[in-house]
Amino acid sequence: VDGRRRAATITAGAQRRPELRALAAPLQLVAARARCRPTRWLWPVLGLTLAVAFACGVAAESTIAGDRAARATLAALDPLQRAVTVTYQGPAGAAVDRRARALLARLGLPAVTRTVLLNPVRLSGRVVRLAGVEPAGTAVEPAGAVVGPVVGRSVGRCRPRACPVLLVGGTVGQRALRAPGVRITIAGDGRLRSAAPLGFVPTAHGQPLLVSGDVTGVAALPALSSVYRTDSWVSVPRLTGLHSWELAGFERRLTRAQAGLAPAGGLSLSAPTDALRSARDRAGAAPRRLLPAGGGALAVLAMFLILAAYGLRRDQQVERERLRAAGARAGQLVAFSLAEAAWVAAVAVAAGAALGIGVAALLAAQADLPAAAVLSHSLLTASGAAALAGGWVIAVAVIGAVLLASGARLADGLAVAAAAALALALTVGGGNDGTLALLAPPLACLAAAGLVYRAAGVLLRGGERWSRGGPPVIRLALVGLARSPVAPALAVAFVAVSTGLAGFALGYRATLQRGAVDEATQAVGLDARVGESADFARPLEMATASRWRALAGPGSRVLAVRRTDASLPLNGDTTTLPVLGVPAVGLTAIRGWRAGDGSAPPATLAQRLAPRGPVRTPGPTVPDGARRLTLRVQAPQGEVQLSADLRGAQGAITQVALGSASPRPHLARARVPGRGGPYELEALEIALPTGVQALNGHQNAENPAAATQSTTTVRLGAVSAGGRSLVGSWRGWRAVGAAEVAGTARAGITLRFANSGQPGVLRPRQPSDARPVPVLTDPATAAGAGPGGELPLTVDGEPVTARVVGTLRRFPTIAAGGPGFGPRTADRAPGGDA
Amino acid sequence: VDRDSVLGLLTALLGAMRDVRAERDLIVLGLSPRQLQRELRARVLAAGTLGTAIGLLLAALLTRLVVGAVQAAGAVAVPDPPLVAIAP
Numbered sequence: 001v002d003g004r005r006r007a008a009t010i011t012a013g014a015q016r017r018p019e020l021r022a023l024a025a026p027l028q029l030v031a032a033r034a035r036c037r038p039t040r041w042l043w044p045v046l047g048l049t050l051a052v053a054f055a056c057g058v059a060a061e062s063t064i065a066g067d068r069a070a071r072a073t074l075a076a077l078d079p080l081q082r083a084v085t086v087t088y089q090g091p092a093g094a095a096v097d098r099r100a101r102a103l104l105a106r107l108g109l110p111a112v113t114r115t116v117l118l119n120p121v122r123l124s125g126r127v128v129r130l131a132g133v134e135p136a137g138t139a140v141e142p143a144g145a146v147v148g149p150v151v152g153r154s155v156g157r158c159r160p161r162a163c164p165v166l167l168v169g170g171t172v173g174q175r176a177l178r179a180p181g182v183r184i185t186i187a188g189d190g191r192l193r194s195a196a197p198l199g200f201v202p203t204a205h206g207q208p209l210l211v212s213g214d215v216t217g218v219a220a221l222p223a224l225s226s227v228y229r230t231d232s233w234v235s236v237p238r239l240t241g242l243h244s245w246e247l248a249g250f251e252r253r254l255t256r257a258q259a260g261l262a263p264a265g266g267l268s269l270s271a272p273t274d275a276l277r278s279a280r281d282r283a284g285a286a287p288r289r290l291l292p293a294g295g296g297a298l299a300v301l302a303m304f305l306i307l308a309a310y311g312l313r314r315d316q317q318v319e320r321e322r323l324r325a326a327g328a329r330a331g332q333l334v335a336f337s338l339a340e341a342a343w344v345a346a347v348a349v350a351a352g353a354a355l356g357i358g359v360a361a362l363l364a365a366q367a368d369l370p371a372a373a374v375l376s377h378s379l380l381t382a383s384g385a386a387a388l389a390g391g392w393v394i395a396v397a398v399i400g401a402v403l404l405a406s407g408a409r410l411a412d413g414l415a416v417a418a419a420a421a422l423a424l425a426l427t428v429g430g431g432n433d434g435t436l437a438l439l440a441p442p443l444a445c446l447a448a449a450g451l452v453y454r455a456a457g458v459l460l461r462g463g464e465r466w467s468r469g470g471p472p473v474i475r476l477a478l479v480g481l482a483r484s485p486v487a488p489a490l491a492v493a494f495v496a497v498s499t500g501l502a503g504f505a506l507g508y509r510a511t512l513q514r515g516a517v518d519e520a521t522q523a524v525g526l527d528a529r530v531g532e533s534a535d536f537a538r539p540l541e542m543a544t545a546s547r548w549r550a551l552a553g554p555g556s557r558v559l560a561v562r563r564t565d566a567s568l569p570l571n572g573d574t575t576t577l578p579v580l581g582v583p584a585v586g587l588t589a590i591r592g593w594r595a596g597d598g599s600a601p602p603a604t605l606a607q608r609l610a611p612r613g614p615v616r617t618p619g620p621t622v623p624d625g626a627r628r629l630t631l632r633v634q635a636p637q638g639e640v641q642l643s644a645d646l647r648g649a650q651g652a653i654t655q656v657a658l659g660s661a662s663p664r665p666h667l668a669r670a671r672v673p674g675r676g677g678p679y680e681l682e683a684l685e686i687a688l689p690t691g692v693q694a695l696n697g698h699q700n701a702e703n704p705a706a707a708t709q710s711t712t713t714v715r716l717g718a719v720s721a722g723g724r725s726l727v728g729s730w731r732g733w734r735a736v737g738a739a740e741v742a743g744t745a746r747a748g749i750t751l752r753f754a755n756s757g758q759p760g761v762l763r764p765r766q767p768s769d770a771r772p773v774p775v776l777t778d779p780a781t782a783a784g785a786g787p788g789g790e791l792p793l794t795v796d797g798e799p800v801t802a803r804v805v806g807t808l809r810r811f812p813t814i815a816a817g818g819p820g821f822g823p824r825t826a827d828r829a830p831g832g833d834a
Numbered sequence: 835v836d837r838d839s840v841l842g843l844l845t846a847l848l849g850a851m852r853d854v855r856a857e858r859d860l861i862v863l864g865l866s867p868r869q870l871q872r873e874l875r876a877r878v879l880a881a882g883t884l885g886t887a888i889g890l891l892l893a894a895l896l897t898r899l900v901v902g903a904v905q906a907a908g909a910v911a912v913p914d915p916p917l918v919a920i921a922p
Contacts, residue, residue, distance in 0.1 A: 292903045441899050448892050452885075459884060473869065477876035480856045488877070492885040499889020504896040510920035511900045518915050594918070810915050 022329070026336035029323075030343060040315065041344045043308035048348030048395055049355060051301035055391065056356020056379055057363065058294035062287030063244070063378040064367045069286035070244040070279040077275050079194035079236045084109055084254070084271045091219060092116075092231040100233040100267060107253055109235035115197045116219045118229045120207065123177035123184060128208040130165070130184070130224070132158070132215035133197050155187050158217025165210040166190035169202020177210075181223030184210060196236050203536060239272070243369070244283035245377045251276040292508055295442035296501040302398070303449055303494045309402040310490055316340070316403050334404065341399035349392045353379075415450020418443045441504050448500065449493045456489035457482075521592025525812030526557060540652035559586040560651065563813075566793040566800070570784045577781065578814055579795055584609035590812055598776070599807040608805035609774050617764045619681040620719075620726040622646065622672055629670045629726075631684070632717025632748075633661035639692075640714055640753060642668055645683040648676035660689065661714055672721065681726055683763035686714055686739055686753050696757060713742065714751045716762070730762075734769060737761045737797040758797050772803035779807045897921055 033040075074082075084107065086100040097114070104112050116132045156164045164187040177184045190211065195201045202209040212218050219229065242250055254271040261267050320333050328336075357379060364374035378384065421443045464482040467475045481488045523529075530539045530548070539548065540560070549558045562581035567574050582590075587606040598605055622629065629644055642658040654676065658668040672679060688696070719726040727733075730749035735741045739760025742750040753760045772790055782804045785791050789804035860870060900919045 441896050441903060444896060444899065445892065448888075452888055456884065460880075463880065463884075473872045474876050474880075476860065476865075476873050477880055480873070481877055481880060484856065488881045492881050492888070495882060495885025496888035496892055499886050500892030500896055503890065503893020504900065507893070507897045507900045507919065507921060508903060511904050511917060514920050515904065515913055515917045518917075519913065522914055592915075594915070597915075815914065 022332060023335055026323075026328070026332050027339050029319075029336060030339045033319075033340070034343065040312060041340075041347075043311060044305060044344055044399060045348045045351070047301060047305040047308045048345060049352040051298060051305065052349050052352020052388070052391060053355035053359055054297055054301060055294070055387075056353060057359040058290050058297075059384065059387075060356070060360030060363050060374055060378045062290055063374055064363055064369060065286040065289065066283035067244040067369060067374075068367070070242075070247060070283035071240050073279040073282045074239040074242070074275065077239065077272065079196035080199065081275055082236050082239050082272050083196040084235050084237060084269070086233040087268050087270065088231040088266050090231075090266065091225075091229070096231070096267070097233075099265075100231075103257060103261075103267070103269070104233060104235050107257055109237050111235065113197050113234045114215050115232045115234065116215050116229055117198055117232070118218070118224060118227045121179075121224060121227050123179050123182075124174065126172055126174075126177060126208065128170075128172065128177065128210055130210050130212070130218060131198055132212045132218035134213055134215040155213050158212045158214040158221065160221055160223065163212060163214075163217065163221065165212045168192050168209050168211050170206050170208030172208050172210075179223055182221050186210065194236075197232070197234050239275070239279075243373065244280070245373070247276050247280045247283070251280070291439060292441055293505055295439050296445065296505060299442040299445050300494075300498050300501055302446075303497050305395070305398060306402055307490050307494050309399045310487065313403055337403045338396065338400045341396045341403060345392050345395035345399060349388055349395065353388055412450065412454070415447050415454070418446035418450065441501070445497045445501055449497045452493040452496045453489050456492040457485035459492075460485050460488060518592050518594075521590075522810070522812050525590045525592070526559065527552075529813070538652070540650060544650040544652075546650070557586060557589045559583055559589065564796055566795040568781070568784075568791055568793055570781070575781075577777075577793075579793075580811070580814070584611070592812060597809050605776055605806045605808075609776065611767075611774075612771075614767055617732075617766055619647070619683070619764050622677065622679040622681060622726065623722040623724050624678055626672050626722030626724075629656065629658070629672055629681075629719065629721045631658055631668045631719045632665060633658070633668045634663070634665035634715040635661035635712055635753075636663050636715075637712045638663075639689055640712055641687045641689050643685045643687070644670055644681060645685060646672070646679040647682040648673075648679055650676065652676065653682060654679070655685070658684075661686075665715070665717075681719065683761050684716070684719075686751065686760040686762070688755055688757070692755075696755065710755045712753045712755060714739070714753050716749050716751065718747045732765055733762055734765045735760060735762045736799065761798065768800060772801040774805040775802040776806045776808050776811075777802075777804055778809070782807045894921075 084104065086103055088096050088100065092100075101112055114132075114134050118130045120127050120129050122128075155166060156162075158164070160182050163182065163184045165184055166188055167186050168190045169192075172186060175186050177186075192198065192201045192211075198209075215231075218224075219231070251273055254269070254273055254276075258269045258271065261269055316337060320328075320336065323333060323336065357375060360375055360379055361371040364371040421439070460478065461482040464475070464478040467478045532538055533542065543551075545558070545560060549556070552558050559582060562579075564579050564581075566577045566579045568577055569575075584606050587609065588602045590602070593602055600608075629646075631642070631644075633642060639660050639662050641660050643655050644658055646654045646656060648654060654673055656670040656672070658670045661668065716730070718728075725747075729747065730744050733741075733749065735751055737760045738754045738756050738758040739751045739762060742752045744750070749762070751760065751762065772788075775791070777791070781791070782789070785804050791802040791804060793800045793802050857870060860873065865873070897919050901917045904917055905913065
C-alpha cells in the first residue's frame with residue numbers, strides 16, 4: 001500500500017512540475033527585464049512612491065493634528081476644570097488624610113492642596129465662611145490658592161484663642177470676629193488665584209470668605225465643631241503635557257480610582273473625565289480635516305500612476321506578443337504582467353513607506369513632538385502595516401488593469417464606481433459623521449476623470465475638424481492627437497483633475513480662513529473685547545475710558561458698549577431680546593460685515609442711528625469737595641431702601657446707599673466717593689428692603705394665588721451736597737419702573753412705589769422720553785414693529801420706545817439663533833453707564 | 835495638489851504626449867527638427883488648454899462642495915456666522 005501511495009505521489013508531482021516550470025518562466029523573464037533595464041518602470045515607481053509617502057505623511061499629520069487639537073482643548077481648561085479632587089464629607093482625621101494623599105500619589109498627580117471649607121457661620125453678628133487652604137503660598141502652582149500680602153506661615157497657626165486669617169472675599173468691617181470659644185483675626189486681604197481649591201472664587205460683594213493657612217487648626221476649632229464642613233485634597237495636573245494617545249490611559253486610571261473608592265469609606269473622587277473625553281473626541285475628529293486635501297492628492301497621484309503605467313503598456317504589449325509567438329499560454333501572459341506589476345508595486349510601496357517614515361519624523365520634529373511616539377501611533381502599527389499591504393494589492397490591481405484591460409473599459413469602470421460613491425456621499429453625507437462629504441470632492445474628480453477620458457477623444461477629433469483651415473503645424477498636431485487619442489485623453493483627464501482639485505484646495509483654504517475670521521469678528525467685533533471680571537467689576541469700574549484708549553494704543557478705536565436685555569410684547573407674548581448700545585460712529589469700525597448682513601451699508605446704518613439732538617439731559621452736578629449727599633425722606637406706609645446713582649467724569653455709574661426711608665421723616669445721607677469725580681446725580685433708586693423682597697418672593701412663589709399687590713408712598717425733599725441744594729425743583733424729573741409721581745410741591749416730590757420686586761427710578765426727563773430711539777434689529781423683530789416701525793421696549797425696567805431704522809441678519813457678539821437684537825447709540829442706554 | 839499638478843503636467847504632456855510612430859511619419863514627410871518641435875509644442879498646448887479649461891469648470895463645480903467639506907471636517911462645530919464658499 002505504501003508503495004502504491006508513493007508511486008501516486010511521484011506521478012502527481014511529475015504532473016505539477018511542468019506547470020510550476022511554466023509559471024516560473026514568466027517570473028524569470030520579469031527578473032531578467034528588471035536586471036536589464038530597471039529604469040523602464042521609473043515613472044510608475046516614482047508615482048506610487050510619492051503616493052505612499054504622501055499617504056504616510058497624511059497619517060502622521062493626522063496623529064499630530066489630533067494631538068494638537070486635544071492639547072488645545074485641554075489648554076483652554078481653567079484650573080477648576082482640570083482639578084482632580086478627593087472629597088470627604090465631615091471631619092477628616094490623619095488616616096483619611098493619608099488615604100486621600102496616597103490615592104492622588106498613585107495616580108501620579110503633582111502637589112496636593114488640602115482644604116477644609118465650613119458652612120456659613122455667624123461670628124460677631126456677621127455671616128461668614130471659614131476655610132483652610134494648605135499650602136496657601138504663591139509658590140504652589142497652580143493649586144496654591146491664595147495670593148496676598150500675608151500667606152501661610154506668616155499668617156500663623158489657627159488656635160481657638162487666635163486664628164489669623166486672610167479676607168479673600170466680601171467685606172467684614174472689623175478686624176476680629178468672635179464667638180464663644182473662638183477668636184478670628186483678619187490679618188490682611190488676599191484673593192484666590194483660582195477656583196480649584198474651594199470650587200469657587202468669592203466676589204468682592206459676596207459673602208465674606210476667611211482663609212487660614214492652617215487646615216488642621218481650622219478643622220480642630222472646638223467652638224465650630226458642629227458646623228458642617230467638607231475636606232478636600234486637590235491636585236491640578238498640567239493636562240497639556242498629555243499627548244492625545246495618552247488620554248485614554250489617564251482617563252482609565254482615573255475611572256478605576258473612582259470605582260475603587262468604596263462608598264462606605266466616605267471618600268469620593270471627582271476628575272476632569274468629561275474634559276478628557278472631549279479632548280479625545282477632538283483628537284479623533286481632527287484627522288478628518290485632512291481627508292479632503294489628502295484624498296484629493298491621492299486621487300491625483302492615482303491618476304498619475306495610471307498615466308505612467310499606461311506609458312509602459314505598449315512595451316508590455318510588445319513583450320506579450322513575443323511570448324505568444326514563442327508559444328506562451330494565456331495564463332503565462334497574465335502571470336508575466338501581474339508579476340511585473342507586483343514587483344514594481346512592492347519596490348514603490350517599500351520606498352514610499354521609508355520616505356513616509358522620514359517625512360513623519362520631520363513633521364513630528366516640526367511640531368515639537370517625539371518622532372518615535374508619533375510613528376508608533378501612526379505608521380508603525382498593525383493597522384499601518386495592513387494599510388500598506390492593502391495599498392500594495394490595490395496598486396498591483398491598478399497597474400495590472402492598466403496593462404491588461406481595455407483603456408475604455410477601465411475608465412468606464414472607474415467613472416461608474418466613483419460616480420456611485422459620489423452619489424452615496426451626497427445622499428447620506430450629512431447624516432453620518434461627514435466622512436463621505438469629505439471624500440466627495442476626490443470622488444467627484446475621479447468620476448469626472450472617467451468622463452473626461454471618454455470625451456477627450458471626441459473633443460480632439462472635433463478640434464481636428466475645426467482646425468482644417470488653420471496653420472499646418474496646428475493641424476498636424478491636432479490630427480496626431482485625434483489619430484491616437486488614448487494617451488492624450490489620459491493626459492487631458494489628468495490635467496483637468498489636477499486643476500479641479502487645485503481649485504478646490506484653494507477654495508477650501510480660503511473658505512476656512514474666511515470662516516475663522518468671520519467667527520473671530522462675530523465673537524469680538526474689533527481687536528479685543530473687555531468684559532466683566534470674575535467679581536463682576538465692569539470695564540469702566542476697572543479703568544477709565546481714557547486709560548482703555550491709552551492701553552489700546554494710538555490710532556485704535558475703543559468703543560464703550562452697553563449690553564443689557566429688553567422685553568418686547570410680540571405676537572401676544574413677551575420676548576426677551578439682547579440689547580446693545582453701540583456708539584453710532586463706531587458702527588463702521590466693526591469688522592466682519594458681509595454684503596448681505598444689513599439692509600444697507602454700515603455707513604448708511606450708522607447715519608440712521610446717529611442722534612438728531614442731545615441724547616441725554618444731565619443731572620445736577622455734585623460740587624467739588626462735597627463729601628456727603630443728603631436727602632430728606634419719608635415713607636409713611638412702610639420702609640423702602642434709597643440709593644443715588646452718581647455718574648463719574650468717565651461715565652461710570654457708582655451707586656451709593658442713602659439708607660432707608662421710614663414713617664418718621666429724616667435726613668438720609670450717602671458718602672460721595674473721593675475719586676472719579678466730579679459726579680452728577682444721575683438718578684435716585686427706590687427698592688424694597690432685601691429681607692422684604694426675599695419674603696415677598698417666597699410668598700409669591702409658593703402661593704398659588706396671584707402675587708400680592710401693594711403700594712407705598714415715598715416723600716422726598718431737597719437734595720443737598722456740600723451745603724448746596726442740588727435739586728431746586730423736582731418738576732423736570734420723571735419716575736419710571738416701579739415708581740410714579742403722585743404730586744410735586746415747591747421743593748419736594750411724592751412718589752407712589754409699587755412693591756413689585758422691581759426698583760423705581762426717579763431721574764431727569766430724557767430726550768428718549770419724548771422721541772423714539774433709533775435701533776437696528778433683526779428682520780423678524782422688525783416685522784413685528786408697529787406703525788412707523790416703533791417697538792415698545794422695556795429696558796432695565798424702563799419703558800423705551802424704539803424706532804426700527806434698519807435690519808441686520810447678524811451682529812457681532814449676539815449669538816445666532818436667538819431672538820432679535822437692537823444695537824443703538826450707547827449714550828441713550830437707560831442708566832447711561834455705557 | 836499644486837505640486838502634483840505641475841509634476842503630472844510635465845510628465846503627461848512631455849512623456850505620454852509623444853507619439854514616436856507619428857513623429858517617424860512626419861520625418862518621412864519631410865518635416866525638419868524645428869517643425870517637429872513646433873508640432874510637439876502645439877500638441878502640448880492643445881491638450882494642456884483643453885485639460886485646464888475642463889479643470890477650471892470642474893473647480894467651479896467643486897466649489898459647491900467646499901462648505902460641506904469644511905463643516906464635515908469639524909474645523910468649526912456650528913459656524914456662526916454660517917460659512918460662505920469663497921472662490922479662490
